Amino acid sequence: MQVFKAYFKVMRGAVATLSINLCVFLALAVLFSFIAPQVQPVGFEPSRIPVAIINRDKEGEVSQGLAEYMEKVCKVIECPDDPEKLQDALFHGQVKYVAIIPPGFSDAFLSGEDCVIQKVIVPGSAEGYYVDIIINRFLDTLDLYRMYGGVGEEDSLPRLIASAMEDLAVETPVTIIGETVISEEYRPGYYYYFLYCAYALLALITMGVSTIMISFNEPDLYMRNSCSPLSKRRMNRQLAAGHTTFALGCWAVLMIGSLVMHGRNLSETGVLGLYSLNTLAFTFVCAAIGLVIGAFVRSTSAQSGVVNVVALGLCFLGGVFVPQSIMSESVLAVSKFLPSYWFVKANDAIAVLRNSNPEHLHSIHNSILIQVGFAIAIFSVALFFSKEREA
Amino acid sequence: MFWHVFVYRLKCLVRDRELVFWTLIFSILLGTLFYVAFGHLTAESARFQPIKVAVVNNEAYNQDPALQAVLKELSSAGANQMLDLLVVDDKEAEELLEEGAVSGIITAGELPRLTVKEPGIYQSILKMILDEYIQTTKTITNIVSRNPQVSGELFENLQSQNGYRRDYTEQISFSDAMPDMVLGYFYALLAMACMYSGFCGLRNAFDIQADLSDKGARRSVAPTHKMVVVLADSAAALAISFSEVLILLGYLAFVLGVNFGNQVGYVLLTCLAGSVAGVSFGTFIGTSVRGSEGVKTGLLIGSTMAMSFLAGLMWIDMKHVVALKAPWLVYINPATLVADAFYSLYIFDTHRRFFINIGMLCVISAVFCGLSFVRLRREKYASI
Numbered sequence: 159m160q161v162f163k164a165y166f167k168v169m170r171g172a173v174a175t176l177s178i179n180l181c182v183f184l185a186l187a188v189l190f191s192f193i194a195p196q197v198q199p200v201g202f203e204p205s206r207i208p209v210a211i212i213n214r215d216k217e218g219e220v221s222q223g224l225a226e227y228m229e230k231v232c233k234v235i236e237c238p239d240d241p242e243k244l245q246d247a248l249f250h251g252q253v254k255y256v257a258i259i260p261p262g263f264s265d266a267f268l269s270g271e272d273c274v275i276q277k278v279i280v281p282g283s284a285e286g287y288y289v290d291i292i293i294n295r296f297l298d299t300l301d302l303y304r305m306y307g308g309v310g311e312e313d314s315l316p317r318l319i320a321s322a323m324e325d326l327a328v329e330t331p332v333t334i335i336g337e338t339v340i341s342e343e344y345r346p347g348y349y350y351y352f353l354y355c356a357y358a359l360l361a362l363i364t365m366g367v368s369t370i371m372i373s374f375n376e377p378d379l380y381m382r383n384s385c386s387p388l389s390k391r392r393m394n395r396q397l398a399a400g401h402t403t404f405a406l407g408c409w410a411v412l413m414i415g416s417l418v419m420h421g422r423n424l425s426e427t428g429v430l431g432l433y434s435l436n437t438l439a440f441t442f443v444c445a446a447i448g449l450v451i452g453a454f455v456r457s458t459s460a461q462s463g464v465v466n467v468v469a470l471g472l473c474f475l476g477g478v479f480v481p482q483s484i485m486s487e488s489v490l491a492v493s494k495f496l497p498s499y500w501f502v503k504a505n506d507a508i509a510v511l512r513n514s515n516p517e518h519l520h521s522i523h524n525s526i527l528i529q530v531g532f533a534i535a536i537f538s539v540a541l542f543f544s545k546e547r548e549a
Numbered sequence: 550m551f552w553h554v555f556v557y558r559l560k561c562l563v564r565d566r567e568l569v570f571w572t573l574i575f576s577i578l579l580g581t582l583f584y585v586a587f588g589h590l591t592a593e594s595a596r597f598q599p600i601k602v603a604v605v606n607n608e609a610y611n612q613d614p615a616l617q618a619v620l621k622e623l624s625s626a627g628a629n630q631m632l633d634l635l636v637v638d639d640k641e642a643e644e645l646l647e648e649g650a651v652s653g654i655i656t657a658g659e660l661p662r663l664t665v666k667e668p669g670i671y672q673s674i675l676k677m678i679l680d681e682y683i684q685t686t687k688t689i690t691n692i693v694s695r696n697p698q699v700s701g702e703l704f705e706n707l708q709s710q711n712g713y714r715r716d717y718t719e720q721i722s723f724s725d726a727m728p729d730m731v732l733g734y735f736y737a738l739l740a741m742a743c744m745y746s747g748f749c750g751l752r753n754a755f756d757i758q759a760d761l762s763d764k765g766a767r768r769s770v771a772p773t774h775k776m777v778v779v780l781a782d783s784a785a786a787l788a789i790s791f792s793e794v795l796i797l798l799g800y801l802a803f804v805l806g807v808n809f810g811n812q813v814g815y816v817l818l819t820c821l822a823g824s825v826a827g828v829s830f831g832t833f834i835g836t837s838v839r840g841s842e843g844v845k846t847g848l849l850i851g852s853t854m855a856m857s858f859l860a861g862l863m864w865i866d867m868k869h870v871v872a873l874k875a876p877w878l879v880y881i882n883p884a885t886l887v888a889d890a891f892y893s894l895y896i897f898d899t900h901r902r903f904f905i906n907i908g909m910l911c912v913i914s915a916v917f918c919g920l921s922f923v924r925l926r927r928e929k930y931a932s933i
Binding site: 174178182186202203204205207241242244245246247248249250251252257258273274275276277278279280281282283284285286287288290291292293294295297298299301302303305306307321322325326328329330331332333334335459460463466467470471474475479480484485486489 | 567570571574575578579582583585586587589590596597631643646647660661662663664665666667668669670671672673674676677678679680681683684685687688689691692695696699702703706714715716717718719720721722723724727728729730733843847851854863865866868869872892896897902
């Protein structure tokens with residue numbers, strides 16, 4: 159067991175780096191589980207576009223009515239009447255539409271003069287079209303009442319606005335067909351936890367495994383070990399046991415983390431088993447990648463560069479940091495040759511799995527098996543290079 | 550002597566492969582990954598396209614000329630085309646929806662119905678169009694029941710060109726720049742590269758202090774005035790860092806096509822101010838923090854990553870969230886100041902905010918340099 163014991167002695171030296179990676183992951187996991195929206199509404203809910211309303215016609219009843227109607231159908235965000243702050247909010251997507259109601263708008267509208275609501279939008283955006291319809295809808299309806307429904311004393315402005323509001327409350331019945339699709343904005347917190355597990359596993363396991371392999375492959379140590387009475391086979395067996403223990407340890411820590419943060423939700427939906435299986439398959443991929451890095455890289459300074467590039471590269475191209483649904487077709491075509499793509503594909507499929515649909519389960523199992531295939535292939539490459547070195 | 554030390558320092562830094570990897574190659578790789586992952590998601594690519602919709606060709610639809618007229622008007626080719634209409638039977642409509650070829654199905658009846666597969670902005674627009682149709686019918690019924698004498702004039706108006714539909718909105722813009730969130734990631738990346746200049750400052754701090762490295766001990770006993778050595782070292786570090794940031798800027802702007810606006814002089818000034826802040830921060834960590842090389846390097850990487858995170862490198866909304874919740878943090882985080890300087894050059898017509906950012910970067914750099922100077926001057930060692 160000397161080699162197995164030495165394995166963890168060497169690993170102790172890398173504890174600081176491994177802890178930093180783990181802490182970064184846990185911090186991100188906590189952050190994203192707070193940000194993740196909780197429950198998807200049942201049935202069809204029209205989009206509620208974030209809008210900033212700058213009402214410079216505060217006294218005008220039409221302006222007030224319009225603002226009131228927009229509050230019902232849009233998500234109104236409080237913003238100060240300051241172009242710099244409004245531009246910030248628009249650039250960062252905090253609001254998608256800035257509607258500026260100019261002073262005297264109500265009077266101009268009621269007297270039938272030309273009047274406009276100024277808007278600041280991303281030109282040509284769908285959200286812009288949508289909010290345009292909402293504003294025009296209210297003002298067109300009110301205009302019809304103003305022109306034809308306002309005869310007589312009783313038709314005061316508040317009554318016309320109330321009539322318009324009443325008409326605008328009538329809605330088209332909407333049916334949703336097929337299986338319920340969980341849209342990206344309503345993915346549960348644990349979905350993001352397991353998604354970012356890919357980065358944590360890659361960073362932790364490749365760093366740990368390659369650190370050991372670099373130490374054991376150091377020329378002097380390698381030659382010294384070669385002439386020791388311990389057979390090559392036994393030494394490799396103990397190293398393999400060390401790698402397996404370390405990789406499974408990392409996986410177990412992350413699984414415990416998921417139970418602590420999302421245990422209740424996971425047990426309610428019953429998808430913990432599938433997530434565990436998917437991350438376990440990816441754990442083997444990471445261990446195999448760590449072996450390859452350990453076989454190629456000679457110095458610890460080059461190692462951190464290679465580990466970072468490999469981990470970030472696989473995560474960006476596989477769809478961990480950016481959803482696969484918004485990646486371009488050409489990039490996705492290349493990503494299919496990466497194990498992280500199949501990890502994310504399975505992760506996405508598990509998040510939307512309902513009632514253990516056999517067809518979906520089959521595709522999840524396929525993705526997991528493909529990762530196992532990648533692990534075997536990468537492991538074979540590592541073996542080939544270590545044999546080459548021996549020769 | 551200044552030039553002699555400067556040239557040799559330059560050679561030392563350029564030949565440090567690890568340093569060049571983290572300060573240049575890593576940023577270029579990260580920029581490439583950003584571009585590959587979401588470079589295609591420009592504001593232009595999110596432009597509204599006419600919504601593909603299937604209409605069930607049933608008896609109710611054929612007997613509803615009003616609905617036909619509305620849908621025809623909205624799908625007529627031109628700048629205001631909102632719908633791309635397919636009139637098909639109900640089975641085909643469902644197939645098209647299932648394949649994702651259309652966003653929804655409109656079925657005429659007493660009240661028109663909408664069938665969709667999932668909620669979304671295009672589906673919401675479809676619903677709003679149908680809402681408009683039934684709401685207008687209700688409004689007209691209400692008006693006619695209240696004032697039957699206006700019905701003639703009302704219908705005449707409705708049938709006239711454009712009828713009652715008016716566009717009350719007018720697009721204005723605060724500047725010519727197109728809001729494009731993806732740009733924020735590249736600006737934060739450049740900010741990170743500027744802060745990574747700290748590695749050069751840190752290397753300098755190791756090689757000038759006798760208790761930290763053999764090289765430092767040898768240089769400390771050399772007859773050259775320490776001030777000359779420190780200035781030459783810092784100038785070399787700045788020259789290397791600034792060149793690396795310029796290479797990254799060139800790669801982002803000319804190879805990946807990232808838009809930095811057209812104020813080249815100010816863009817270069819931001820890169821320079823960012824590099825100065827990075828080098829002085831690295832020197833500060835190297836001189837003022839006690840600990841081994843590993844501790845100092847770890848601290849530099851950790852703090853740089855934290856600054857870049859707050860500047861929006863990992864999650865672009867972070868910069869805006871910090872500006873809303875803790876505005877003071879924006880003014881003391883050099884990475885945010887660099888990213889915000891690029892952003893204000895791109896988005897604003899005025900330079901007020903840009904110069905606040907550059908000014909704060911200069912103040913922060915001066916503070917770091919001052920603290921490092923205090924720590925380095927007249928240093929004596931009883932034993933090393």
